[in-house]
Amino acid sequence: MELKLKRQTMVEVLLDLEGCTRYGARFVDRSGQSTFYTYDEVLKRAKAVAATLQAGGLAPGDRVAIVLPTSIHFLDIFLGTQLAGGIPAALYPPVRLGRLSEYFARTQRMITKIGARLLVTDSRIRKLLGPAAEGASCLEKVLDVETLRSSAPFSPARPDPESPAFLQFSSGTTVEPKAVMISHVNLLANLEMIDTFFRRFSDKEAEQGGVCWLPLYHDMGLVGCMGIGLYHPGTVTYIGPEVFVAKPKIWLQTLSRYKALISPAPDFAYGLCLTKVKDADMEGVDLSNWKIALNGAEPIDVEGMLRFCDRFARWGFRREAMTPVYGLAEAGLAVTFSDPRVPPVVTEFDRDLLSEQGRAVPGKGRLLPSVGRPMQGLRVEIRDDQDQSLPEGWVGRIVVSGPSITRGYFNDPETTRKTIRNGWLDTGDLGFIHNGDLYIAGRAKDLIIIRGRNYAPQEIEEVLAGVEGLRTGCTVAVSQMIEGQGEQLVVLAERDIRSDRPEEEIQAEIRERIRSELALSPYHVEILEPGTLPRTSSGKMRRADALRMFLAGELLPPEKMNTIKMLKEIGKSQIAWGRFWLRRKRSQG
Structure with a gap:
């Protein structure tokens, strides 16, 4: 069946939201308190930002780098940039504070890769971003999203449907970042595919909307939640990813509170609920309206997925969901x-x-x-x-x-x-x-080949699920070429600080499980401190980088951050900002 698009560009989709007061974007904080914006309000705010950008000289096709947490301000600048004819690119905020040097280097490469003229952030994150901006010679302006709403006249852009609607950085593991070009046609085609899939549910069920805790710099949150909410349209309730990780019960409680139909998540989220959500947290919770629990973005632990279904069936969760x-x-x-x-x-x-x-x-x-x-x-x-x-x-x-x-x-x-x-x-x-x-x-690229047999790393890592003394989901299987022995298995695993089990016992169980289940003998098993394994912006393990760093002696735990060290980082950032503005002044003069 041919796919028919109801609009040609995202700008048209956004302008259709004028007067839409039935649906909107709701933001839930750590305490569970919420703030709701109708899509008519969302559009008005985005138009005000677009007008400010246009008045400031934003030209069609200019790239705008956005470093913001989940908030109404993210929608303001992302949608405002599209309305103004720019191309937004959402970059992840500095969430792993013990890895700031790596974060600054990668963010600088991202900004430079796309030739962003503008960087938009907020006053809190800006305090740390100096080192990331300093070496990005393409940057001309750094703007605070909270100051971008003016009364300047707005003229909606008319982009070519084949031009980029946004740039999405792949969450891959390579040193060189890759910015995927998603055109307006690409985006609307995929949104129409998803919307068509949802039409098998009744209008009444669709009215219930969805819940999203996924980061909006990740495609599953940006397109699968924010995008489809605007396109359908339907209400999306947003929770910050940092809130979910700290208190996964808020996700389930919010689904129940708003009787949401849909909520997507990577597989680890379902496992986190199994370990962190207590029965007492579920008092009064009803998950029977949650009809679509999308599970993707990473390999699925079958046994963990089924345990989630069984455990939360008590509160109305259906395995079919x-x-x-x-x-x-x-x-x-x-x-x-x-x-x-x-x-x-x-x-x-x-x-x-x-x-x-x-x-x-x-x-x-x-x-x-x-x-x-x-x-x-x-x-x-x-x-x-x-x-x-x-x-x-x-x-x-x-x-x-x-x-x-x-x-x-x-x-x-x-x-x-x-x-x-x-x-x-x-x-x-x-x-x-x-x-x-x-x-x-x-x-x-992660395939492990030993003695002519192919092993997916996940196959080996799944065998180690539940080993006492290891952090859940924090193990990687990689291979190392050993002279005279060929390719050999190396296991790198983070220990659970809550366990006092001796390291030797953990290593012995890892070896025994792999031997008994896969008939393999690991060449080396390394137990690491929590947070040591490198991850992508979406939280996936960077296996190749983990092996490279291990072999180079660089696989070290993150620096422990305290108030004094944080103040030092802020001070270094301010100095970097000073150099950035001095360079800009010289280039203009």
């Missing part, structure tokens, strides 16, 4: 969704055939969830290393084509050529088709 999905920024977001009207489809596959022959045959070994079938308008194929299509049941690279697929990466033609060929996006993921459904087998 758990909806494994697959997507990525380069596809606009959504690629495949499973059916939210039936329980998750989980199949056990013969581990030996998967590892040795790349064949997916039901049997004893590895439990994997189906992530469903392609969204309307998309095509998904499995291909081999010669780019030839593989039949059902064979593992290969997942490739996708359709109207939401990006044309490429901003200012990076080489990566674009490698990733997109003849309109097909090479996702870099390995998978297979079984009974018409897509299953994810791993990430091609």
Whole structure:
């Protein structure tokens, strides 16, 4: 069935929200208190920001880097930039304070990569951002989002539908950041796909809206929550990601309070609820209205997913609501969704055939969830290393084509050529088709090959789930080439500070589990301090970087931050800001 777009650009979608007072954006703070803005108010605020940007000289196509937490101010500047004809790019705020040097370097590279003329933040974050801005020679202005609403006249932009609606930095692990260009057509096509999927629910159910704690600099939060809320339209209730991580009960309580229909999350969030949410926290909570619990963005722990379904069934959660999905920024977001009207489809596959022959045959070994079938308008194929299509049941690279697929990466033609060929996006993921459904087998670049057998790192990491003394979800399996021995398995795992179990016992159990389950003998097992493993902006483990840092002796725990050290960082930032403004003055004079 052909996909029909109701609008050609996001600017048109936003202008359609004029007079929309039935739906809006709600923001919930740590205490559970909320503030609601109708979409008519959201549009008025965004128009005021757009007018200010235009009066300040923003030209069509100018890139605007945004470093803000989840708040109404994020919507102000992101949507305002689009209305003014600029191209917004959301960058992540400094959340890992013990890794500030790494953060500054990466943020500077991002700003430089896209040639951002403007950087928009708030007064609190700005205190720390000096080192990130100092070396970005493209930056001309640094603006405080709270001062951007003026009474200047506004003229809506008329962008080319094929021009970028925004730039989305991939959460990949490479040193060089990649900015995915999502055109207005790409964005609206994917939003229409998602909206079409939701139409299987009644208007009354759709009225219940959704809850989002995902960061808005991540595509799952930006497109899957904010974007679809504006497009449908429907009310979205936002919780800051830092609030969720500290108090995951707020997510479930908010879903209950507003009788929300949908809320997406990566798999770790469901595991966090299992360990951190107490029965007492669930008093009065009703999850029966939560019909779509999207589960994606990272490998799914099948047993953990099912434990979540079973435990929270007491409070009305239906197993059918758990909806494994697959997507990525380069596809606009959504690629495949499973059916939210039936329980998750989980199949056990013969581990030996998967590892040795790349064949997916039901049997004893590895439990994997189906992530469903392609969204309307998309095509998904499995291909081999010669780019030839593989039949059902064979593992290969997942490739996708359709109207939401990006044309490429901003200012990076080489990566674009490698990733997109003849309109097909090479996702870099390995998978297979079984009974018409897509299953994810791993990430091609992370594949571990030992004695001719292929192992996905997740396969090894899943075996170690529940080891006493390890932090949940904080283990990576990588491989190291050893002279005379070939490729060997290395396990890097963070310890749980709440456990006093001796390190030697933890290492012994890790070795025994891997030996008994996978017939592998780890070459080395390293127990690390909490927070040591490097992560992407979306919280995924950076396996290749972890191995590189380990081999170089650079895999060290984050610096412990206190008030004195924070004041020093702020002082260093102010000095960096001074150098930034001095450079700007010299370049203008």
